[in-house]
Amino acid sequence: MKTTRRATLAAGFGACLLPALPALAAAPPRGGQVAGWYRFRLGAFECTVISDGAITLAPPFPTFGAGVATEAEVTAALRRAFLPEDRLPTAINCLVVNTGSQLILLDAGVGAQPVFGPGTGRLVESLVAAGIQPAEVDLVAFTHAHPDHAWGIADAAGNSVFPNARYAMSSTDFDTWTNEALLSQAEPIRGFVQGTRAVLLPRRDRFTMLAVNAQVAPGIRAVPTPGHTPGHVAFHLESEGRRLLVLGDIANHHVLALSRPDWPFGFDSDPAQAAATRRRTLDMAATDRLQVLGYHFPWPGLGHVETSGQGFAFVPTPWQWG
Template identity: 35%
Template sequence: MAIKLTRRRALGAAASLPFAAAAAPVLAAGTETKANSTVAKSFKLGDFTVTTLLDGSLPRDGAKEIFGGGATDEEFAKVSAENFISADAAQFFFTPTLVNTGSELVLFDTGLGQGGIQAALADAGVTPDQIDVVVLTHMHPDHIGGMTTNDAATFANARYVTAAPEYDFWSAQEAGNRVGDLVASKVTPLAEKMTFVEDGADVVSGVTAMATYGHTPGHMVYHLESNGQRLILTADLANHYVWSFAHPEWEVRFDMDKAAATQARRKILGLLAADKVPMIGYHMPFPAAGYVETRGDGYRFVPVSYQMMG
């Protein structure tokens, strides 16, 4: 059943504390997660354990050209100054997420393909061959780079899940398209192990796909629910923790359909703020988890802090 983006889904008494960090939550038989590692951070969500995995981080110049499409230089500088960040440069974070449902280990996105995902999983006490399901929120290079290692599947025992419009679009690109070529080398060889989900479909029990097309033709976010507690993995819905929240209408260079991306951003951020549901965003500052609050005509990302600690 599709998740309705309204306040109809009322939260219980635990709404303000949807999940808490665990000291050493069990992820798989004989393994434990280091809850406070510098590259692996675990939280409890009902009966699920959710672990964010820092695959890498790097600075990038030209922030306004990337995140401030439609803004004046003065507007962009003002919002940056109000939030104590440079208007000229941004720090990028790349954060796949591991969800232990109690019966399966589900990995969302695979990182850059430079070894970071393996290192973060190791800090979480997990080996790549233990992953049961790999979900691709979309197929930009920083999300599919870790699909293979030395031309072999990194997650050899996993099945794969993505949206059909995403796979169909990139696999139809002619040779020479950077992303299409990467999909051909990283994703297509695993196509026989892949299933496609639509809006409202379950990946596994408690993990539901939500279509947020715009960033790419088949971009999906994922709604998690366990024992009455909820969280949304927002993938690349919002690419920066300040600019994309304060002004969801500011165009992002990486968004392919900028109008659709803006609409999706406002829809999901509005849901998160109204229902006080926590989020994990792929490019948020590590550990990439937090809340969203309404601020003026936009929003503010409130990063994880003591409120999620048990």
């Protein structure tokens, strides 16, 4: 007689749980994850969060808190939030904004180079699953030039993933991260600059260099938020009175960066400036009850910010159907 898993489990509960375990091998884990896009409306804008996958940073300390916090403080913050204490799993949440006349992608993921591990590079798969072909994208605008935000515009052969797109980035970040002089710096800066030069420089004639508070498109404005990188911008979206602030990497973790915005983050170019920008921006979001999208916050990264303790707390927006 064929033994079903249910029968085996029932027998196991009747006697002892352990004998039931080998039978579970008949149903091996399938692996993978389906969530690749999340659609919501912002006034007249149809927005879609697009996943490029995930990055796991480790160890949590001193990636966060170097020179300011102790390892025990960082561990305690993670423990309070019921999160792993030995690593920081983070999402990669890009955003497509359909303004009605343009498809605009805000940040483009890591691309073909697994510089942050094997969990990345899902952007195109997620876009297509969401009904968006890469050739339809009119504009790719970047919060900054780090690999996990900018390298996704080139495929493994160096060809353009978005063949019809123009690009927009702050001139400060474009110039900083393509600066040949930085190739003499230590890793990871040297590798970042080398890869970014290969991706950005061949496409320079398609770039618009964003001025301070430049309008990327009607209803989408680039807000200077320097520190994580010298030319980092957030994107302020507004349509029919609805607003959203796309944070980029102002805050890189929904617990550590919010609860202690003064804790430095290892990839910040200017940690003091980044901390000041982080606190100022999060304070504005909390005061104005502004919805935010965190690039590395838990999928799909949408929520609000409330003041809490010495800093802030992230309040996720519940999943919305239509």
